[in-house]
Amino acid sequence: MDPLTGAASPDLRVDIGPLRLRNPVMTASGTFGYGEEFASLVNLNRLGAIIVKGISLEPRRGNPPPRIIETACGMLNAIGLENVGVDRFITEKLPFLRRLETPVIVNILGDSIEEYSRLADKLNYARGIAALEVNISCPNVKKGGVAFGTVPEMATAVTRSVRQATGLPVIIKLSPNVTDIALIARAVEEAGADAISLINTLLGMAVDIRTRRPRLANIFGGLSGPAIKPVALRMVWQAARAVSIPVVGIGGITTVEDALEFLMAGATAVQVGTANFFRPTATEEIVAGLEEFLRQEDLSSVRQLIGSLKTE
Protein backbone atom coordinates (compact mmCIF):
# COMPACT_ATOMS: atom_id res chain seq x y z
CA MET A 1 0.00 0.00 0.00
CA ASP A 2 1.13 3.50 -0.75
CA PRO A 3 1.00 5.26 2.65
CA LEU A 4 -0.16 8.56 1.13
CA THR A 5 -2.73 7.59 -1.45
CA GLY A 6 -3.80 4.21 -0.08
CA ALA A 7 -3.31 2.77 -3.58
CA ALA A 8 -2.04 -0.79 -3.79
CA SER A 9 1.67 -1.07 -4.57
CA PRO A 10 2.30 -2.56 -8.00
CA ASP A 11 3.03 -6.27 -7.86
CA LEU A 12 6.65 -6.90 -8.83
CA ARG A 13 6.68 -10.64 -8.12
CA VAL A 14 7.82 -13.02 -10.84
CA ASP A 15 8.36 -16.77 -11.02
CA ILE A 16 11.56 -18.26 -12.39
CA GLY A 17 10.31 -21.81 -12.76
CA PRO A 18 9.57 -22.98 -9.23
CA LEU A 19 11.41 -20.01 -7.70
CA ARG A 20 9.30 -17.00 -6.72
CA LEU A 21 11.09 -13.64 -6.53
CA ARG A 22 9.76 -10.51 -4.83
CA ASN A 23 10.90 -8.52 -7.85
CA PRO A 24 12.65 -9.31 -11.15
CA VAL A 25 15.97 -7.57 -10.40
CA MET A 26 18.98 -9.77 -9.64
CA THR A 27 22.72 -9.22 -9.52
CA ALA A 28 24.75 -10.89 -12.27
CA SER A 29 27.38 -13.41 -11.23
CA GLY A 30 30.90 -12.02 -10.92
CA THR A 31 29.76 -8.42 -10.50
CA PHE A 32 28.51 -8.52 -6.92
CA GLY A 33 31.08 -10.67 -5.12
CA TYR A 34 29.38 -12.75 -2.46
CA GLY A 35 26.96 -9.95 -1.54
CA GLU A 36 28.82 -8.83 1.55
CA GLU A 37 31.10 -6.56 -0.51
CA PHE A 38 28.09 -4.30 -1.22
CA ALA A 39 26.39 -4.47 2.18
CA SER A 40 27.39 -0.95 3.23
CA LEU A 41 26.19 0.66 -0.02
CA VAL A 42 23.11 -1.35 -1.07
CA ASN A 43 20.02 -2.56 0.80
CA LEU A 44 20.49 -6.21 -0.08
CA ASN A 45 16.98 -7.06 1.07
CA ARG A 46 15.50 -4.90 -1.72
CA LEU A 47 16.87 -7.19 -4.43
CA GLY A 48 14.99 -9.92 -6.27
CA ALA A 49 17.87 -12.35 -5.88
CA ILE A 50 21.62 -12.30 -5.41
CA ILE A 51 23.65 -14.42 -7.79
CA VAL A 52 27.10 -14.94 -6.36
CA LYS A 53 30.50 -15.09 -8.01
CA GLY A 54 30.88 -18.38 -9.93
CA ILE A 55 32.05 -21.31 -7.83
CA SER A 56 34.16 -24.28 -8.89
CA LEU A 57 34.93 -27.51 -7.08
CA GLU A 58 38.45 -26.39 -6.18
CA PRO A 59 39.61 -22.79 -5.54
CA ARG A 60 40.93 -21.03 -8.65
CA ARG A 61 43.63 -18.36 -8.68
CA GLY A 62 42.51 -16.75 -11.90
CA ASN A 63 44.54 -15.20 -14.71
CA PRO A 64 47.66 -13.02 -14.46
CA PRO A 65 47.16 -9.23 -14.66
CA PRO A 66 46.17 -7.10 -16.46
CA ARG A 67 42.73 -8.65 -16.15
CA ILE A 68 40.45 -5.73 -17.01
CA ILE A 69 40.45 -2.84 -19.42
CA GLU A 70 37.83 -0.21 -20.09
CA THR A 71 36.41 0.13 -23.61
CA ALA A 72 33.87 2.53 -25.09
CA CYS A 73 30.78 2.20 -22.87
CA GLY A 74 32.00 -1.16 -21.64
CA MET A 75 34.83 -3.21 -20.25
CA LEU A 76 36.78 -6.32 -21.12
CA ASN A 77 37.61 -8.82 -18.41
CA ALA A 78 39.70 -11.95 -18.25
CA ILE A 79 39.49 -12.71 -14.54
CA GLY A 80 39.92 -16.41 -15.17
CA LEU A 81 37.08 -17.51 -12.89
CA GLU A 82 39.01 -16.79 -9.70
CA ASN A 83 36.97 -18.06 -6.77
CA VAL A 84 37.30 -19.54 -3.29
CA GLY A 85 36.00 -23.00 -4.24
CA VAL A 86 32.80 -24.65 -3.10
CA ASP A 87 33.96 -25.73 0.36
CA ARG A 88 35.11 -22.26 1.44
CA PHE A 89 32.02 -20.78 -0.19
CA ILE A 90 29.82 -22.91 2.06
CA THR A 91 31.78 -22.29 5.26
CA GLU A 92 32.89 -18.64 4.76
CA LYS A 93 30.46 -16.92 2.40
CA LEU A 94 27.10 -18.64 2.77
CA PRO A 95 26.52 -17.84 6.47
CA PHE A 96 26.31 -14.10 5.70
CA LEU A 97 24.01 -14.67 2.71
CA ARG A 98 21.73 -16.95 4.71
CA ARG A 99 20.85 -14.12 7.08
CA LEU A 100 19.34 -12.09 4.22
CA GLU A 101 15.69 -12.24 3.19
CA THR A 102 16.79 -12.28 -0.46
CA PRO A 103 17.08 -15.61 -2.28
CA VAL A 104 20.64 -16.65 -3.05
CA ILE A 105 21.41 -18.25 -6.39
CA VAL A 106 24.77 -19.98 -6.68
CA ASN A 107 26.53 -19.78 -10.04
CA ILE A 108 28.57 -22.91 -10.74
CA LEU A 109 31.26 -23.64 -13.30
CA GLY A 110 33.47 -26.55 -14.23
CA ASP A 111 35.83 -27.95 -16.81
CA SER A 112 34.14 -31.35 -17.07
CA ILE A 113 30.61 -32.74 -16.88
CA GLU A 114 31.62 -34.56 -13.68
CA GLU A 115 32.73 -31.32 -12.02
CA TYR A 116 29.35 -29.69 -12.65
CA SER A 117 27.42 -32.65 -11.25
CA ARG A 118 29.68 -32.98 -8.20
CA LEU A 119 29.23 -29.27 -7.48
CA ALA A 120 25.46 -29.53 -7.80
CA ASP A 121 25.51 -32.52 -5.49
CA LYS A 122 27.63 -30.76 -2.84
CA LEU A 123 25.39 -27.69 -2.86
CA ASN A 124 22.33 -29.91 -2.25
CA TYR A 125 23.51 -30.34 1.31
CA ALA A 126 24.10 -26.64 2.00
CA ARG A 127 21.21 -24.76 3.58
CA GLY A 128 20.15 -21.37 2.24
CA ILE A 129 20.46 -21.78 -1.52
CA ALA A 130 17.40 -20.97 -3.64
CA ALA A 131 18.63 -22.11 -7.06
CA LEU A 132 21.68 -22.89 -9.18
CA GLU A 133 22.79 -20.92 -12.20
CA VAL A 134 25.08 -22.93 -14.45
CA ASN A 135 27.82 -21.12 -16.37
CA ILE A 136 28.28 -23.17 -19.54
CA SER A 137 30.65 -20.70 -21.21
CA CYS A 138 33.66 -22.52 -19.70
CA PRO A 139 35.97 -24.63 -21.84
CA ASN A 140 35.42 -28.40 -21.77
CA VAL A 141 38.94 -29.64 -21.04
CA LYS A 142 38.18 -33.14 -22.34
CA LYS A 143 36.97 -31.76 -25.68
CA GLY A 144 40.01 -29.62 -26.45
CA GLY A 145 38.74 -26.54 -24.63
CA VAL A 146 35.59 -25.95 -26.69
CA ALA A 147 33.08 -24.06 -24.52
CA PHE A 148 30.22 -26.29 -23.33
CA GLY A 149 27.70 -23.62 -24.27
CA THR A 150 28.67 -23.47 -27.93
CA VAL A 151 27.77 -27.06 -28.88
CA PRO A 152 24.15 -28.18 -28.35
CA GLU A 153 25.15 -31.75 -27.38
CA MET A 154 27.58 -30.53 -24.72
CA ALA A 155 25.09 -27.98 -23.37
CA THR A 156 22.54 -30.79 -23.15
CA ALA A 157 24.95 -33.07 -21.32
CA VAL A 158 25.84 -30.45 -18.67
CA THR A 159 22.20 -29.53 -18.13
CA ARG A 160 21.20 -33.19 -17.71
CA SER A 161 23.97 -33.93 -15.25
CA VAL A 162 23.13 -30.92 -13.07
CA ARG A 163 19.40 -31.64 -13.35
CA GLN A 164 19.97 -35.20 -12.10
CA ALA A 165 22.25 -34.10 -9.27
CA THR A 166 20.02 -31.48 -7.67
CA GLY A 167 16.49 -30.83 -6.54
CA LEU A 168 17.07 -27.05 -6.74
CA PRO A 169 15.76 -24.98 -9.64
CA VAL A 170 18.35 -24.95 -12.44
CA ILE A 171 19.02 -21.86 -14.55
CA ILE A 172 21.38 -22.40 -17.48
CA LYS A 173 23.42 -19.27 -18.35
CA LEU A 174 24.02 -19.20 -22.08
CA SER A 175 27.03 -17.99 -24.03
CA PRO A 176 26.34 -15.44 -26.79
CA ASN A 177 29.35 -16.62 -28.76
CA VAL A 178 27.24 -18.94 -30.94
CA THR A 179 25.65 -18.79 -34.36
CA ASP A 180 22.13 -19.85 -33.36
CA ILE A 181 21.08 -19.03 -29.80
CA ALA A 182 17.61 -20.54 -30.31
CA LEU A 183 19.16 -23.95 -30.99
CA ILE A 184 21.12 -23.93 -27.71
CA ALA A 185 18.14 -22.54 -25.78
CA ARG A 186 15.90 -25.35 -26.99
CA ALA A 187 18.56 -27.97 -26.26
CA VAL A 188 18.90 -26.98 -22.59
CA GLU A 189 15.11 -26.67 -22.21
CA GLU A 190 14.70 -30.24 -23.46
CA ALA A 191 17.49 -31.37 -21.12
CA GLY A 192 15.50 -30.19 -18.11
CA ALA A 193 16.49 -26.57 -17.38
CA ASP A 194 13.93 -24.64 -15.32
CA ALA A 195 15.04 -21.36 -16.89
CA ILE A 196 17.76 -19.84 -19.04
CA SER A 197 19.73 -16.63 -18.48
CA LEU A 198 21.58 -14.71 -21.16
CA ILE A 199 23.87 -13.25 -22.30
CA ASN A 200 27.23 -14.02 -20.79
CA THR A 201 30.04 -11.75 -22.05
CA LEU A 202 30.95 -11.41 -25.71
CA LEU A 203 34.53 -12.34 -26.60
CA GLY A 204 36.66 -9.34 -27.45
CA MET A 205 40.17 -7.87 -27.29
CA ALA A 206 42.09 -4.60 -27.18
CA VAL A 207 45.60 -3.63 -28.27
CA ASP A 208 48.08 -1.12 -26.83
CA ILE A 209 49.41 0.46 -30.02
CA ARG A 210 52.58 1.83 -28.38
CA THR A 211 53.77 -1.48 -26.97
CA ARG A 212 51.94 -3.54 -29.66
CA ARG A 213 50.83 -5.85 -26.89
CA PRO A 214 47.33 -7.02 -26.04
CA ARG A 215 45.89 -5.00 -23.18
CA LEU A 216 44.81 -8.17 -21.37
CA ALA A 217 47.41 -10.74 -20.33
CA ASN A 218 44.96 -13.42 -21.52
CA ILE A 219 44.89 -11.65 -24.97
CA PHE A 220 41.11 -11.83 -25.16
CA GLY A 221 38.39 -11.39 -22.62
CA GLY A 222 34.68 -10.92 -22.14
CA LEU A 223 33.04 -7.65 -23.15
CA SER A 224 30.31 -6.37 -20.84
CA GLY A 225 28.50 -3.16 -20.02
CA PRO A 226 26.15 -0.87 -21.95
CA ALA A 227 28.10 -1.52 -25.17
CA ILE A 228 26.61 -5.03 -25.44
CA LYS A 229 22.99 -4.22 -24.60
CA PRO A 230 21.58 -4.24 -28.14
CA VAL A 231 23.18 -7.63 -28.85
CA ALA A 232 21.86 -9.03 -25.58
CA LEU A 233 18.38 -7.71 -26.21
CA ARG A 234 18.27 -9.30 -29.65
CA MET A 235 19.39 -12.67 -28.26
CA VAL A 236 16.90 -12.54 -25.37
CA TRP A 237 14.15 -11.89 -27.89
CA GLN A 238 15.27 -14.83 -30.05
CA ALA A 239 15.63 -17.17 -27.07
CA ALA A 240 12.29 -16.17 -25.54
CA ARG A 241 10.55 -17.07 -28.80
CA ALA A 242 12.32 -20.42 -28.94
CA VAL A 243 11.49 -21.78 -25.48
CA SER A 244 8.58 -21.87 -23.07
CA ILE A 245 10.66 -21.77 -19.85
CA PRO A 246 11.41 -18.34 -18.27
CA VAL A 247 14.23 -16.28 -19.74
CA VAL A 248 16.40 -14.03 -17.56
CA GLY A 249 17.86 -11.07 -19.48
CA ILE A 250 21.45 -9.94 -18.90
CA GLY A 251 23.70 -7.54 -20.81
CA GLY A 252 24.50 -3.93 -20.09
CA ILE A 253 21.42 -3.25 -17.97
CA THR A 254 22.10 -0.01 -16.10
CA THR A 255 18.77 1.83 -15.82
CA VAL A 256 15.10 0.98 -15.40
CA GLU A 257 14.57 1.78 -19.08
CA ASP A 258 17.11 -0.90 -19.97
CA ALA A 259 15.36 -3.41 -17.70
CA LEU A 260 11.97 -2.58 -19.25
CA GLU A 261 13.31 -3.20 -22.75
CA PHE A 262 14.40 -6.69 -21.70
CA LEU A 263 11.08 -7.48 -20.01
CA MET A 264 9.16 -6.36 -23.08
CA ALA A 265 11.44 -8.46 -25.31
CA GLY A 266 10.43 -11.54 -23.32
CA ALA A 267 12.60 -11.66 -20.19
CA THR A 268 10.78 -12.66 -16.99
CA ALA A 269 13.55 -11.12 -14.90
CA VAL A 270 16.83 -9.30 -15.40
CA GLN A 271 20.34 -9.31 -13.99
CA VAL A 272 22.39 -6.18 -13.44
CA GLY A 273 26.10 -6.76 -13.99
CA THR A 274 28.80 -4.25 -14.86
CA ALA A 275 26.62 -1.38 -13.59
CA ASN A 276 27.20 -2.66 -10.03
CA PHE A 277 30.84 -1.65 -10.44
CA PHE A 278 30.26 1.99 -11.24
CA ARG A 279 26.77 2.50 -9.78
CA PRO A 280 26.43 0.13 -6.82
CA THR A 281 22.83 1.24 -6.21
CA ALA A 282 21.73 0.43 -9.80
CA THR A 283 19.70 -2.62 -8.70
CA GLU A 284 17.75 -0.73 -6.04
CA GLU A 285 17.14 2.16 -8.44
CA ILE A 286 15.77 -0.24 -11.04
CA VAL A 287 13.38 -1.82 -8.51
CA ALA A 288 12.07 1.63 -7.56
CA GLY A 289 11.89 2.62 -11.23
CA LEU A 290 9.82 -0.46 -12.12
CA GLU A 291 7.23 0.43 -9.46
CA GLU A 292 7.12 3.96 -10.78
CA PHE A 293 6.70 2.83 -14.38
CA LEU A 294 3.86 0.45 -13.49
CA ARG A 295 2.07 3.30 -11.72
CA GLN A 296 2.57 5.62 -14.68
CA GLU A 297 1.24 3.00 -17.08
CA ASP A 298 -1.57 2.06 -14.69
CA LEU A 299 -0.52 -1.59 -14.56
CA SER A 300 -1.03 -3.78 -11.50
CA SER A 301 1.73 -6.32 -12.15
CA VAL A 302 5.13 -6.37 -13.76
CA ARG A 303 4.09 -9.67 -15.32
CA GLN A 304 1.87 -7.71 -17.71
CA LEU A 305 5.01 -6.30 -19.31
CA ILE A 306 6.79 -9.59 -19.98
CA GLY A 307 6.93 -10.30 -23.70
CA SER A 308 4.62 -7.38 -24.41
CA LEU A 309 6.66 -6.19 -27.40
CA LYS A 310 4.45 -5.23 -30.37
CA THR A 311 5.94 -6.31 -33.68
CA GLU A 312 3.16 -5.73 -36.19
Added chain:
Amino acid sequence: MPEFQEKSPVRGREQLTPDVCRLTLHAPKIAEHARPGQFVMARAGATLDPLLRRPFSIHKATGDGLISILFKVVGKGTRLLAAAAESVEIDLIGPLGRGFDTTVAGPHCLIGGGMGIAPLYFLAERLMRAGRQASNPPVLLGAQTQAELLLLAEEFTELGYPVLTATDDGTIGHHGFVTELLDDILPEVQQVYVCGPMPMMRTVALKCRAAGTPCQVSLETHMACGLGACLGCTYPASGGGYLHVCKDGPVCSAEEVTWTL
Protein backbone atom coordinates in the same frame (compact mmCIF):
# COMPACT_ATOMS: atom_id res chain seq x y z
CA MET B 1 35.24 -0.60 7.98
CA PRO B 2 32.58 1.90 6.98
CA GLU B 3 32.21 2.80 3.30
CA PHE B 4 30.07 5.61 1.97
CA GLN B 5 28.77 6.89 -1.34
CA GLU B 6 28.68 10.67 -1.30
CA LYS B 7 27.73 13.25 -3.91
CA SER B 8 30.63 15.57 -3.26
CA PRO B 9 30.56 19.16 -4.51
CA VAL B 10 33.83 20.62 -5.75
CA ARG B 11 35.03 23.24 -3.27
CA GLY B 12 38.41 23.98 -4.74
CA ARG B 13 40.40 23.36 -7.85
CA GLU B 14 44.11 24.08 -8.28
CA GLN B 15 46.12 23.61 -11.43
CA LEU B 16 49.64 22.72 -10.24
CA THR B 17 50.98 22.33 -13.76
CA PRO B 18 49.22 22.26 -17.16
CA ASP B 19 48.33 18.62 -16.53
CA VAL B 20 48.43 18.16 -12.74
CA CYS B 21 45.28 19.08 -10.90
CA ARG B 22 44.17 19.08 -7.27
CA LEU B 23 40.47 18.91 -6.45
CA THR B 24 39.03 19.59 -3.02
CA LEU B 25 35.64 18.02 -2.45
CA HIS B 26 33.06 18.18 0.31
CA ALA B 27 32.63 14.57 1.46
CA PRO B 28 32.08 14.73 5.22
CA LYS B 29 31.58 11.03 5.93
CA ILE B 30 34.57 9.96 3.86
CA ALA B 31 36.71 12.73 5.38
CA GLU B 32 35.77 11.69 8.90
CA HIS B 33 36.62 8.00 8.46
CA ALA B 34 39.56 8.19 6.05
CA ARG B 35 42.96 6.93 7.11
CA PRO B 36 46.21 7.66 5.26
CA GLY B 37 46.76 5.32 2.32
CA GLN B 38 43.07 4.69 1.70
CA PHE B 39 41.41 5.67 -1.57
CA VAL B 40 38.15 6.79 -3.13
CA MET B 41 36.48 5.68 -6.37
CA ALA B 42 35.36 8.79 -8.28
CA ARG B 43 32.92 8.89 -11.16
CA ALA B 44 33.76 11.51 -13.73
CA GLY B 45 30.64 12.79 -15.44
CA ALA B 46 27.23 11.19 -15.72
CA THR B 47 27.48 9.52 -19.13
CA LEU B 48 28.48 5.95 -19.95
CA ASP B 49 31.81 6.86 -21.53
CA PRO B 50 34.00 6.79 -19.53
CA LEU B 51 32.10 4.01 -17.82
CA LEU B 52 34.08 3.09 -14.75
CA ARG B 53 35.04 5.03 -11.67
CA ARG B 54 38.69 5.98 -11.21
CA PRO B 55 40.63 5.19 -8.03
CA PHE B 56 42.40 8.10 -6.30
CA SER B 57 44.33 7.92 -3.08
CA ILE B 58 43.20 10.42 -0.49
CA HIS B 59 45.66 13.32 -0.57
CA LYS B 60 44.19 15.34 2.29
CA ALA B 61 41.28 14.87 4.69
CA THR B 62 40.39 17.70 6.99
CA GLY B 63 38.13 18.22 9.98
CA ASP B 64 35.80 20.46 7.99
CA GLY B 65 34.55 17.57 5.86
CA LEU B 66 36.84 18.16 2.92
CA ILE B 67 39.05 15.73 1.06
CA SER B 68 41.50 16.38 -1.74
CA ILE B 69 42.67 14.26 -4.62
CA LEU B 70 45.78 14.99 -6.67
CA PHE B 71 46.09 13.63 -10.18
CA LYS B 72 47.66 13.99 -13.59
CA VAL B 73 45.40 14.18 -16.63
CA VAL B 74 46.10 10.95 -18.51
CA GLY B 75 42.82 10.16 -20.26
CA LYS B 76 39.16 10.93 -20.65
CA GLY B 77 38.19 10.32 -17.01
CA THR B 78 40.87 12.51 -15.48
CA ARG B 79 40.28 15.18 -18.15
CA LEU B 80 36.62 15.41 -17.14
CA LEU B 81 37.49 15.55 -13.45
CA ALA B 82 40.10 18.25 -14.03
CA ALA B 83 37.46 20.32 -15.82
CA ALA B 84 34.90 20.05 -13.00
CA ALA B 85 33.69 23.50 -12.04
CA GLU B 86 33.05 24.79 -8.53
CA SER B 87 30.05 23.10 -6.84
CA VAL B 88 29.73 20.37 -9.48
CA GLU B 89 29.02 17.13 -7.63
CA ILE B 90 31.49 14.28 -8.01
CA ASP B 91 30.11 10.89 -7.00
CA LEU B 92 32.60 9.33 -4.57
CA ILE B 93 32.76 5.96 -2.82
CA GLY B 94 35.14 5.58 0.08
CA PRO B 95 37.20 5.42 2.12
CA LEU B 96 38.36 2.11 0.62
CA GLY B 97 41.18 -0.35 1.14
CA ARG B 98 43.93 -0.89 3.64
CA GLY B 99 45.94 2.20 4.57
CA PHE B 100 49.42 2.73 5.98
CA ASP B 101 50.32 1.23 9.34
CA THR B 102 51.17 4.35 11.31
CA THR B 103 51.81 2.62 14.61
CA VAL B 104 55.43 1.78 13.82
CA ALA B 105 57.76 3.58 16.23
CA GLY B 106 61.02 5.35 15.43
CA PRO B 107 62.36 7.58 12.64
CA HIS B 108 60.73 7.05 9.26
CA CYS B 109 61.23 8.06 5.66
CA LEU B 110 58.47 8.98 3.21
CA ILE B 111 59.35 8.66 -0.49
CA GLY B 112 56.98 9.83 -3.18
CA GLY B 113 57.34 9.86 -6.94
CA GLY B 114 55.06 11.87 -9.23
CA MET B 115 51.41 11.47 -8.30
CA GLY B 116 52.54 8.94 -5.70
CA ILE B 117 53.21 11.95 -3.50
CA ALA B 118 49.42 12.30 -3.05
CA PRO B 119 48.81 9.80 -0.21
CA LEU B 120 52.10 10.69 1.51
CA TYR B 121 50.91 14.19 2.40
CA PHE B 122 47.93 12.76 4.29
CA LEU B 123 50.29 10.27 5.96
CA ALA B 124 52.80 12.98 6.90
CA GLU B 125 50.07 15.16 8.35
CA ARG B 126 48.75 12.33 10.53
CA LEU B 127 52.23 11.25 11.63
CA MET B 128 52.96 14.83 12.66
CA ARG B 129 49.67 15.09 14.51
CA ALA B 130 50.67 11.95 16.40
CA GLY B 131 53.78 13.82 17.54
CA ARG B 132 56.41 12.05 15.50
CA GLN B 133 58.34 15.07 14.28
CA ALA B 134 61.40 15.09 16.52
CA SER B 135 64.45 15.30 14.24
CA ASN B 136 62.87 13.08 11.62
CA PRO B 137 64.83 12.43 8.42
CA PRO B 138 63.67 14.29 5.29
CA VAL B 139 60.73 13.42 3.07
CA LEU B 140 62.02 12.50 -0.42
CA LEU B 141 59.97 13.81 -3.33
CA GLY B 142 60.62 13.09 -7.00
CA ALA B 143 58.99 14.33 -10.20
CA GLN B 144 59.73 15.00 -13.85
CA THR B 145 60.21 18.72 -13.37
CA GLN B 146 60.18 21.41 -10.66
CA ALA B 147 56.70 22.74 -11.52
CA GLU B 148 55.16 19.55 -10.16
CA LEU B 149 57.07 19.78 -6.91
CA LEU B 150 57.18 23.42 -5.84
CA LEU B 151 53.87 23.70 -4.02
CA LEU B 152 53.90 20.14 -2.65
CA ALA B 153 57.42 20.42 -1.23
CA GLU B 154 56.41 23.66 0.48
CA GLU B 155 53.39 21.98 2.09
CA PHE B 156 55.52 19.17 3.55
CA THR B 157 57.89 21.82 4.90
CA GLU B 158 54.96 23.61 6.53
CA LEU B 159 54.09 20.37 8.32
CA GLY B 160 57.56 20.44 9.84
CA TYR B 161 59.30 17.85 7.68
CA PRO B 162 62.65 18.53 6.03
CA VAL B 163 62.29 17.90 2.28
CA LEU B 164 64.75 16.69 -0.35
CA THR B 165 63.72 16.72 -3.98
CA ALA B 166 64.86 15.09 -7.20
CA THR B 167 63.77 15.79 -10.77
CA ASP B 168 64.31 13.98 -14.05
CA ASP B 169 65.40 17.23 -15.72
CA GLY B 170 67.38 18.62 -12.80
CA THR B 171 65.29 21.80 -12.58
CA ILE B 172 65.12 21.43 -8.82
CA GLY B 173 66.98 19.30 -6.29
CA HIS B 174 68.93 16.20 -7.20
CA HIS B 175 69.21 15.59 -10.95
CA GLY B 176 68.17 11.94 -11.19
CA PHE B 177 66.06 9.38 -9.41
CA VAL B 178 64.59 10.17 -6.01
CA THR B 179 65.56 6.65 -4.93
CA GLU B 180 69.22 7.69 -5.08
CA LEU B 181 68.57 10.05 -2.15
CA LEU B 182 67.51 7.15 0.04
CA ASP B 183 70.99 5.62 0.44
CA ASP B 184 72.23 8.25 2.92
CA ILE B 185 69.04 8.19 4.95
CA LEU B 186 68.22 4.50 5.07
CA PRO B 187 70.62 3.62 7.93
CA GLU B 188 68.86 6.15 10.20
CA VAL B 189 65.26 4.99 9.71
CA GLN B 190 63.17 2.17 11.07
CA GLN B 191 60.32 2.43 8.57
CA VAL B 192 60.02 3.45 4.91
CA TYR B 193 56.73 4.48 3.26
CA VAL B 194 56.77 4.66 -0.53
CA CYS B 195 54.32 5.48 -3.29
CA GLY B 196 55.15 6.11 -6.93
CA PRO B 197 55.77 4.36 -10.25
CA MET B 198 56.39 0.60 -10.01
CA PRO B 199 60.10 0.71 -11.00
CA MET B 200 60.72 3.31 -8.29
CA MET B 201 58.88 1.31 -5.64
CA ARG B 202 60.75 -1.81 -6.69
CA THR B 203 64.09 -0.05 -6.23
CA VAL B 204 63.06 1.21 -2.80
CA ALA B 205 61.69 -2.20 -1.78
CA LEU B 206 64.94 -3.93 -2.77
CA LYS B 207 67.10 -1.36 -0.96
CA CYS B 208 64.97 -1.78 2.16
CA ARG B 209 65.20 -5.54 1.95
CA ALA B 210 68.99 -5.34 1.71
CA ALA B 211 69.10 -3.03 4.73
CA GLY B 212 66.57 -5.07 6.69
CA THR B 213 64.28 -2.04 7.02
CA PRO B 214 60.49 -2.55 6.90
CA CYS B 215 58.91 -0.90 3.87
CA GLN B 216 55.26 -0.17 3.15
CA VAL B 217 54.32 0.32 -0.51
CA SER B 218 51.12 1.77 -1.95
CA LEU B 219 50.16 -0.11 -5.13
CA GLU B 220 48.25 1.15 -8.13
CA THR B 221 46.41 -0.92 -10.75
CA HIS B 222 43.39 -0.77 -13.03
CA MET B 223 40.31 -1.29 -10.93
CA ALA B 224 36.62 -1.53 -11.89
CA CYS B 225 34.82 -1.41 -8.54
CA GLY B 226 37.22 -0.85 -5.62
CA LEU B 227 34.94 -3.01 -3.49
CA GLY B 228 36.45 -6.49 -3.90
CA ALA B 229 33.89 -7.66 -6.46
CA CYS B 230 35.46 -7.36 -9.91
CA LEU B 231 38.72 -9.14 -9.00
CA GLY B 232 40.40 -7.12 -11.72
CA CYS B 233 42.97 -5.28 -9.59
CA THR B 234 45.40 -8.11 -9.00
CA TYR B 235 49.12 -7.99 -8.40
CA PRO B 236 51.35 -11.08 -8.02
CA ALA B 237 51.92 -11.93 -4.35
CA SER B 238 55.26 -13.11 -3.03
CA GLY B 239 53.63 -16.18 -1.50
CA GLY B 240 52.06 -17.25 -4.82
CA GLY B 241 48.64 -16.28 -6.08
CA TYR B 242 47.51 -12.69 -6.28
CA LEU B 243 46.95 -9.67 -4.08
CA HIS B 244 43.75 -7.74 -4.69
CA VAL B 245 44.89 -4.15 -4.53
CA CYS B 246 41.48 -2.82 -3.42
CA LYS B 247 41.21 -5.06 -0.35
CA ASP B 248 44.67 -6.47 0.41
CA GLY B 249 46.06 -3.01 -0.41
CA PRO B 250 46.57 -0.47 -1.75
CA VAL B 251 49.17 -0.40 1.05
CA CYS B 252 51.08 -3.65 1.50
CA SER B 253 54.31 -4.65 3.07
CA ALA B 254 56.96 -4.68 0.34
CA GLU B 255 57.58 -8.31 1.30
CA GLU B 256 54.04 -9.32 0.27
CA VAL B 257 54.66 -8.27 -3.33
CA THR B 258 56.53 -10.01 -6.16
CA TRP B 259 58.96 -7.42 -7.56
CA THR B 260 59.47 -8.72 -11.08
CA LEU B 261 59.35 -6.12 -13.80
